[in-house]
Amino acid sequence: MSEVQPSSREHAPRDPSIGVAAIAPERDDLRENDWTQRLVLFLRVMAVISICKGLYHWAQITGFVGGEDDAFEYQSMAWQTATVYFAVIELVAAIGLWLATPWGAVVWLTTVVSMAVIxxxxxxxxxxxxxxxSIEALLLAAYLALAWMAARERPP
Incomplete structure (x- = not known):
């Protein structure tokens, strides 16, 4: 039997530019969408909060919360109108926020500004x-900061 001679390739020095490091993504590429992910997480948290707020308003309308003196029928027309408005728009905003759609953020911003104005x-x-x-303003500022940072991640 003859011995197998090692090829010259096995003894040649390796090119440092070829290897796992050359084909693996750099650390910057892995962190490229950090702000976008944070923004989506923030939107999902706001969606859960919007669901809770919307359901609370529906509970006020249907009488599940409050006593007989606080019944929907006995409230002022302005209170009834605002409560119905928020009962609907909060749940619509929650859907859009959960899906992270642009219209969801717009509807949510409408609810935030509407509540602050009222x-x-x-x-x-x-x-x-x-x-x-103050809480609404803080949430609005957080959204704007996250949206700004997420927009800076993406090239134009």
């Missing part, structure tokens, strides 16, 4: 809580 300009409807306005 609290500030028409305090007789829901009580004019500055805490609610």
């Amino acid at each position: 609290e500030l300009m028409f305090p007789a409807i829901y009580g004019g809580s500055l805490l609610v306005v």
